[in-house]
Amino acid sequence: MGRMGNEPSELTSMERRALALMPHPDDMEILCAGTLIRLIEAGWEVHVATMTPGDQGSPDKPREEIAAIRRREAREGALSIGAASYTCLEFDDVRIVFDNDARVRVAGMLRTVNPSLVITTSPDDYMFDHIITSQLVRDACFNAPMPNYATREGQTPTSSVPYLYYTDTMEGVGMFGERIVPTCFVDVTEQIERKSAALACHASQRAWLLKQHGLDDYIGAMKRWCARRGQEIGVAYAEAFRQHRGHPHPTRDLIGDTLGKRG
Numbered sequence: 001m002g003r004m005g006n007e008p009s010e011l012t013s014m015e016r017r018a019l020a021l022m023p024h025p026d027d028m029e030i031l032c033a034g035t036l037i038r039l040i041e042a043g044w045e046v047h048v049a050t051m052t053p054g055d056q057g058s059p060d061k062p063r064e065e066i067a068a069i070r071r072r073e074a075r076e077g078a079l080s081i082g083a084a085s086y087t088c089l090e091f092d093d094v095r096i097v098f099d100n101d102a103r104v105r106v107a108g109m110l111r112t113v114n115p116s117l118v119i120t121t122s123p124d125d126y127m128f129d130h131i132i133t134s135q136l137v138r139d140a141c142f143n144a145p146m147p148n149y150a151t152r153e154g155q156t157p158t159s160s161v162p163y164l165y166y167t168d169t170m171e172g173v174g175m176f177g178e179r180i181v182p183t184c185f186v187d188v189t190e191q192i193e194r195k196s197a198a199l200a201c202h203a204s205q206r207a208w209l210l211k212q213h214g215l216d217d218y219i220g221a222m223k224r225w226c227a228r229r230g231q232e233i234g235v236a237y238a239e240a241f242r243q244h245r246g247h248p249h250p251t252r253d254l255i256g257d258t259l260g261k262r263g
């Protein structure tokens with residue numbers, strides 16, 4: 001299976017292709033947009049996908065209506081950072097399950113992009129959409145290179161098992177409240193305003209949080225978290241990741257080596 005156990009020191013330009021496959025619209029902007037912007041600045045082709053169109057993300061709009069709005073916001077957010085594509089896999093909010101239908105659809109997404117680097121949410125996070133997405137993406141990394149693993153027609157197997165990174169959890173803790181220790185940090189100080197502008201594309205969520213909590217803190221909360229991660233490596237703003245280093249993923253710290261600092 002392709003790159004299994006093999007550690008190329010340099011990726012060719014064809015291989016500098018990343019996929020951020022996140023559960024919901026706005027997860028990418030909150031958790032890894034700065035890193036994606038830096039990858040694009042370094043010559044990478046970056047693709048963004050969400051599992052759902054965020055169809056539960058409204059107190060008063062019906063599902064189809066809010067989904068249409070949020071699909072558009074997610075596309076705007078992805079394009080604003082310079083992503084090569086945005087795809088919604090059209091799962092439903094809070095209904096993502098680990099079954100064969102979902103496994104095949106997620107593997108198909110990997111085959112469409114054929115990335116050498118995949119970023120998704122943490123396997124230990126605050127809600128099940130994030131946890132199950134993480135499991136599905138990890139599973140797809142394993143299955144997508146296998147020639148006999150059938151997905152949609154026209155989707156060819158990926159070249160290899162990619163580098164896999166998990167984004168920060170909510171408040172940087174696991175399900176028992178224990179502190180998550182990142183394996184790499186990316187300085188996003190110079191990218192923080194573009195990251196904020198990408199998050200601002202999600203106007204419906206900002207408005208909802210404003211209504212619900214009475215304060216316009218959507219972008220402020222994101223910046224405070226990046227500032228806290230930044231403090232850990234002595235910069236103004238950072239994003240943090242954990243790399244999946246278990247078999248059969250390549251274990252060299254690709255993001256750390258390309259962009260990063262270790263805490």
Ligand SMILES: [Zn+2]
Pocket residue numbers: 023024027130
């Ligand atoms: Zn989410």
